[in-house]
Amino acid sequence: MNTNAVTQTRNAPVRAGLSRSQSERLSTWFSYLLLVLGSIVILVPFAWMLSTSLKLKADVYIFPPQWIPKPMQWHNYVEAFTTFPFGLYTYNSIIIVVFVLIGTLFSCSFSAYGFSRLNAPGRNFIFMVLLATMMLPSAVTMVPIYLFFNKLGWVDTFLPLIIPAWFGSAFFIFMMRQFFMGIPYELEDSARIDGCSTYGIWARIMVPLSKPVLVTVAVFTFMGTWNDFMGPLIYLTDENKRTLALGLSYFQGSARSAPDLHLLMAASLYAIAPCVILYFLCQKIFVKGMVFTGVKG
Amino acid sequence: MNTKKKWWTRSRLEALDGYVFMTPAILGLLFFMLGPIGASAYFSFTEYDILSTPKWVGLDNYINLFQDSLFWQSLKVTMIYSVVSVPLGLTVSLALALLLNKNIRGIFVFRTIFYLPAVMSGVAVALLWKWIFNPDFGLINWAISLLGFEGPKWFIDEEWALPPIIIMSLWGVGGSMLVYLAGLQGIPTDLYEAAEIDGANKRKQFRNITLPMLSPVIFFNLITGIIGALQVFTEGFIMTQGGPNNATLFSVLYLYRNAFSYLQMGYASALAWVLFLIILAFTLIIFKSSPMWVFYEGNRRSGK
Numbered sequence: 001m002n003t004n005a006v007t008q009t010r011n012a013p014v015r016a017g018l019s020r021s022q023s024e025r026l027s028t029w030f031s032y033l034l035l036v037l038g039s040i041v042i043l044v045p046f047a048w049m050l051s052t053s054l055k056l057k058a059d060v061y062i063f064p065p066q067w068i069p070k071p072m073q074w075h076n077y078v079e080a081f082t083t084f085p086f087g088l089y090t091y092n093s094i095i096i097v098v099f100v101l102i103g104t105l106f107s108c109s110f111s112a113y114g115f116s117r118l119n120a121p122g123r124n125f126i127f128m129v130l131l132a133t134m135m136l137p138s139a140v141t142m143v144p145i146y147l148f149f150n151k152l153g154w155v156d157t158f159l160p161l162i163i164p165a166w167f168g169s170a171f172f173i174f175m176m177r178q179f180f181m182g183i184p185y186e187l188e189d190s191a192r193i194d195g196c197s198t199y200g201i202w203a204r205i206m207v208p209l210s211k212p213v214l215v216t217v218a219v220f221t222f223m224g225t226w227n228d229f230m231g232p233l234i235y236l237t238d239e240n241k242r243t244l245a246l247g248l249s250y251f252q253g254s255a256r257s258a259p260d261l262h263l264l265m266a267a268s269l270y271a272i273a274p275c276v277i278l279y280f281l282c283q284k285i286f287v288k289g290m291v292f293t294g295v296k297g
Numbered sequence: 298m299n300t301k302k303k304w305w306t307r308s309r310l311e312a313l314d315g316y317v318f319m320t321p322a323i324l325g326l327l328f329f330m331l332g333p334i335g336a337s338a339y340f341s342f343t344e345y346d347i348l349s350t351p352k353w354v355g356l357d358n359y360i361n362l363f364q365d366s367l368f369w370q371s372l373k374v375t376m377i378y379s380v381v382s383v384p385l386g387l388t389v390s391l392a393l394a395l396l397l398n399k400n401i402r403g404i405f406v407f408r409t410i411f412y413l414p415a416v417m418s419g420v421a422v423a424l425l426w427k428w429i430f431n432p433d434f435g436l437i438n439w440a441i442s443l444l445g446f447e448g449p450k451w452f453i454d455e456e457w458a459l460p461p462i463i464i465m466s467l468w469g470v471g472g473s474m475l476v477y478l479a480g481l482q483g484i485p486t487d488l489y490e491a492a493e494i495d496g497a498n499k500r501k502q503f504r505n506i507t508l509p510m511l512s513p514v515i516f517f518n519l520i521t522g523i524i525g526a527l528q529v530f531t532e533g534f535i536m537t538q539g540g541p542n543n544a545t546l547f548s549v550l551y552l553y554r555n556a557f558s559y560l561q562m563g564y565a566s567a568l569a570w571v572l573f574l575i576i577l578a579f580t581l582i583i584f585k586s587s588p589m590w591v592f593y594e595g596n597r598r599s600g601k
Contacts, residue, residue, distance in 0.1 A: 111320075
């Protein structure tokens, strides 16, 4: 907090013997100390994961642990891939993520435009109901939605994991609606005068202008779908249709690989890598995106 | 404009467009939210194993549920987890947000690091933490041994099965931390300046400015935190399979088993509804209590 301007005019008592600038410097150092300690707590598990993934099988079970494996077993990553079809699982995950992304971005921005700009009787009521469903635990709808997809014969296909994304998600619709409401009406009015239809306005003005929020939604959707476990667990039974997250859970459970922690950690690191890379690429948009959703009040 | 009375007036056309645009959301609401809730309520009064048609059994599922010791165990586990992890997570993430709100050099790097665990969840993270808490060769017990103590038998002793899952949940508080941070940055600095002139120290400023101004954000994080905590599943499924001796049998895990291992869809639906009512009760209590502790800036400035 920048309060320098005030500092000069103020006469409040200063804490025992320290001048104001000294106590401020002390508090800055203390902050750094806490920040560094916190960073260590957050990063050590990753280091542990990486270290284990590069060890010889026998070296995993040495106590106290050695942090830097000698020699580095880069080969573990290849071995994890040959014991288990992670390539295929990655392909399955990518297919699902791509269709979920397209569906989410289309359905949410399309609906959000209706909720933000077009007057229709009952619109606000529908929007309130939609927002209320954010509080609905997915556990309640899980069984009936499964039975529904089972009736359609879609169990053991990717469809139950993809189709719901094409029907909007309350939180993302809310986010996009907030964003659309900040776009000036003048742009739409002039397009309308030029003969542009409502759908044209959505496609040619609203969507291109809302790139930041679309990217944010896309990143969140990617992370959520990539990491999703319960959906694939319920719907996918065929071994060859498993997603990466689901495959990983079986990798842990399979008899031949249960004790092979070095391979398990290699596979886990591989599974989280796309999320980490995406996060570092998009972190600015990420943090800003969260801020303008305006959870306050 | 045409002065003749036309049925397709401009406002009606606009409404039509509006409904077309809202169609995905409305259909989603019907097919994936409202419809399933109704269906779930119906199934909870039936016996249904998917293979045969549902058989109406009245309140039997609910009566059985209340006599089912595993149901009570799962409820106990879920409650303990929620009651401990939610307040703890809220406090830790607020402390981190306060730390990250400081205007010092390099803060952006720290913000990036602190949020990192929140972008990962699910299986890989659960596997990692299971290994970290390995009683014999894990990182945690190694650290404890450095201090000269012997670490507990995590996941093997019943009373040491739930704590690692709670500790692990703290690692991922980045999401609520970021929401707090956004809230902190929305507090006008003139409030602090005025307080400083009045001679209020940091602690008083925190209690009388930061906390009240942040209370809507705390409210938001509390609600989402409770809803999330009551539905924990992956950790229990991956790390402990509900064991040892059902010490980590979370409600949703028990629900999953009833539905997809024992194919008791009716019983599972009843379980889901009880869970739903519990979440609803918590949410309502927090909502009803909110005028007592949530401060909306709009009220201060008489309307937004």
